Amino acid sequence: MRKPLVAGNWKMNGSSESNKALLEGILSKADTFSDIEVALFPPSVYLQQVQSALTGTGLSWGTQNLSQFEKGAYTGEISASMLVDFGCKYVLIGHSERRCLYAELDLDQCLLDRIIAEKYEMAVRAGITPIICIGESPDEHAVGRTEEVVLRLLDTVIAHQGVEGLAHTVLAYEPVWAIGTGRSATPEWAQDVHSFMRQRVAKHDKEIAKNIRILYGGSIKGNNAAPLFLQPDIDGGLVGGGSLDADEFVKICQAAVLKLG
Numbered sequence: 001m002r003k004p005l006v007a008g009n010w011k012m013n014g015s016s017e018s019n020k021a022l023l024e025g026i027l028s029k030a031d032t033f034s035d036i037e038v039a040l041f042p043p044s045v046y047l048q049q050v051q052s053a054l055t056g057t058g059l060s061w062g063t064q065n066l067s068q069f070e071k072g073a074y075t076g077e078i079s080a081s082m083l084v085d086f087g088c089k090y091v092l093i094g095h096s097e098r099r100c101l102y103a104e105l106d107l108d109q110c111l112l113d114r115i116i117a118e119k120y121e122m123a124v125r126a127g128i129t130p131i132i133c134i135g136e137s138p139d140e141h142a143v144g145r146t147e148e149v150v151l152r153l154l155d156t157v158i159a160h161q162g163v164e165g166l167a168h169t170v171l172a173y174e175p176v177w178a179i180g181t182g183r184s185a186t187p188e189w190a191q192d193v194h195s196f197m198r199q200r201v202a203k204h205d206k207e208i209a210k211n212i213r214i215l216y217g218g219s220i221k222g223n224n225a226a227p228l229f230l231q232p233d234i235d236g237g238l239v240g241g242g243s244l245d246a247d248e249f250v251k252i253c254q255a256a257v258l259k260l261g
């Protein structure tokens, strides 16, 4: 049985004060979702605050990005060893907001995917579990290219790291048209995509495919989380806006508990 995971990506939100209230609100209800895994992804400047609040609680934390380089003259970047220093268990890789807004070469999609695969390799080597985000843009969705786009990135990762690397990886299907729009994918649509992702992994290794967690991300809220999470191939969620409010996020975590039956 794959343990459900709910990941709260705070994106570029928060302050020391608001984080404190959010963390207290989540932790006050942590006993209601202790059977699943929950991880928080604050902006890096708040990593220490989150680490100190979550240490010993059973919740995990990580960052929203990492550098593909080890160390050196890379202004503004954060290395895998720094994440280890702060006790990070997870790291988000290839989030569409980074692909679109910070992708050095969006026109050269192949090179972009290679950078993401390199970041993935850096995380795995440091013992941090990458959560690799994959999803189609609104235009790609409109012309029915979802499967092609999603599988291309998955294939790139497998080609760079070998399928064995996926044994220590979480995948997240995040259709860009659903992110922050209030328009979540339907449970059926998301299930179909998750299913073909799992089948693609199974072509390489059936055991890894059976065990790999595939999260859904895109406008998950307390009132739509349960039907998504109850789909057989959806193993939890990557939550943006819904992770910024303690009550909302707790509801989402509690919805993931329902999956355990």
Ligand SMILES: O=C[C@H](O)COP(=O)(O)O
Binding pocket: 009, 095, 174, 178, 179, 180, 181, 182, 217, 218, 219, 220, 238, 239, 240, 241, 242
């Ligand atoms: O990382 C989280 C996803 O981008 C989803 O964001 P959202 O829940 O605000 O749509």
